[in-house]
Amino acid sequence: MTRRLSLFGATGSVGQSTLDLVRRDGEAWSVGVLTANSDVAELAKLAREFRPDVAVIADETRHGELVEALAGTGIAAAAGADALVEAAQRPADLVMAAIVGIAGLAPTMAAIEAGTDVALANKESLVSAGELMTAAARKSGATILPVDSEHNAIFQCLAGGRIDQVRRIILTASGGPFRTMSGDDMARVTPAQAVAHPNWSMGAKISVDSATMMNKGLELIEAHHLFPVGLDRIEILVHPQSVIHSLVEYIDCSTLAQLGSPDMRIPISSALAWPQRMATPCAPLDLAGIARLDFQAPDEVRFPATALCRAAIAEGGARPAQLNAANEVAVAAFLAGRISFPAIVDTVRRVIDGQPPMVPTSLHDIFSVDASSRAAAQLLVDQYEHA
């Protein structure tokens, strides 16, 4: 049976990997929607290959270009934020939510509210609006299938299990490129050092998040929303080789783990094929070749981001959205050479401390928190730069 896929963020890394899998198993899928942020040429090329009903470019100024690029194909060309939401409301068996950043929030929520199962690769939307999103999924009956390798691992370890029989969820963390570096040396690291992730090839933003361990903190927030076992039952374990993607310990002290090569097509395929599995062209795990796996407790003195995230989700309300927005601004400032590496997490902390607590009850609230937190972070960045 052919399943219908709507793919949001087709030209990014997760989008390309998704289409690689769909391409290899063409009989199983028909693509209804393809979207991209601003790369009209690539979107049009993919649309000509996968023949969706509609292709959407988020950047409204490029609507004309897209219309032109798809002329004669019969594929509708749309543009802008509202068009993304409309596309997310179209009937589909699965929505792959792979837009990066807060821009993915509105279409992802629209798909969930329409009751469509969502493969969620858009971390920021769950971090910023996790309570609204999981409440909407409960109401509509949509299943959220996590694509992040750690959360997908947990999801797999919970298959056949019951969440009320979970004793602990253990999120593994590579520890990033500065795992063994002293705090003093970290004050002098460059953007080039920070984006060189030891295990995964990723974008600059998430590589820096991995280096600060903010990425693991954001994943802690995600895990809290996806797997409601209680915050004190979710732990972080540093595992430099990133072979074990996460673990679930049950009340009988039996622990299940999911392992794999560092290839995003593995968790993507898991979400695409769920509750079945599909063959992938990924490399099987060779544990004898890897020879050794290491583990250590996280050091929250040198890496304070995870404790900050834990406090933010414990306080709840707008805190995680404030944290996420401030972090995006601070990481961009670090990558631009404007602030130091330790100033990233300092900025986030200071934004949270300076913003009022509140409980967002709508996407509008979330966007407004996001905007004011970004502005506050920008001010702090300017102060650092001129300090």
Added chain:
Amino acid sequence: MTRRLSLFGATGSVGQSTLDLVRRDGEAWSVGVLTANSDVAELAKLAREFRPDVAVIADETRHGELVEALAGTGIAAAAGADALVEAAQRPADLVMAAIVGIAGLAPTMAAIEAGTDVALANKESLVSAGELMTAAARKSGATILPVDSEHNAIFQCLAGGRIDQVRRIILTASGGPFRTMSGDDMARVTPAQAVAHPNWSMGAKISVDSATMMNKGLELIEAHHLFPVGLDRIEILVHPQSVIHSLVEYIDCSTLAQLGSPDMRIPISSALAWPQRMATPCAPLDLAGIARLDFQAPDEVRFPATALCRAAIAEGGARPAQLNAANEVAVAAFLAGRISFPAIVDTVRRVIDGQPPMVPTSLHDIFSVDASSRAAAQLLVDQYEHA
């Protein structure tokens, strides 16, 4: 709801661990049957505590003792092989098959034929009569719940998955106490060295099997019967710490693993509570404390037992029963100081080479193969001793 448990082999290690768990969760269980091989005093003590309908002592000469020990309790006292089979046919929600050795085969088969779910800790019965046993389970609808930590791990990793979507099953092996020893040095090891297992506290027989890696070979045969993915899809991986109890790799190259402390109550509880889980008093796994896990490919030159087992199950029929019987005799001879450590596996190989191939179609056939293989092994042992 109270579930009814029949426990075969109550005074052994698995039996005691089972009763420890039942004792802690008394509301959940009523015990219908308790059996022991020859320890009347301990059996009577346990019977007075757990109040089964019937207690059976395998050694018929001790029937009178047991009757006397249970006088006035209202608990029926029985003895002998036929009484064990009759007890296995009594209605129960679960039979724990924890008799050691071929003596466990007849009652285990009787329970399976009666359609009762069996928690199987009796490795030898599955090795010797795996085809008869799994055929009987398919016919009666009984589920075989493996208690061996490796097979229980695989069983857990298959929950929620489909066996036709399995790419590989990876049985982990500690490698035993002689993992890094040269072949020459192995020729001189003593029984005391062989029974000192690095990770698990076990009986002498299974400790020697672990040292020769025959234990892993027997587990390969077990796994082949329990998880019919094809023999070439079952691999062995040496993992000295025995923290990962086994792994299942799916067609998408996602690998699930079960991990735990070396406490048999974990897999026993898994079988008892299946498809749910029950709390245990076991130590949670502390990976940060363990710090490091190692893996290496098995060395089938220094440890030829696993290849021998693979060949035996590939040929099928009576071969695994011949192998198991010869191994029991050879291990006993080694423990008695009559043959060298390398002579254990040599004896097994020579027994198999000297016995005719055949396909057993009944338990009677199995017992007859077992007896003739033991006799052949005994002859070889005598020759070694006088060589």
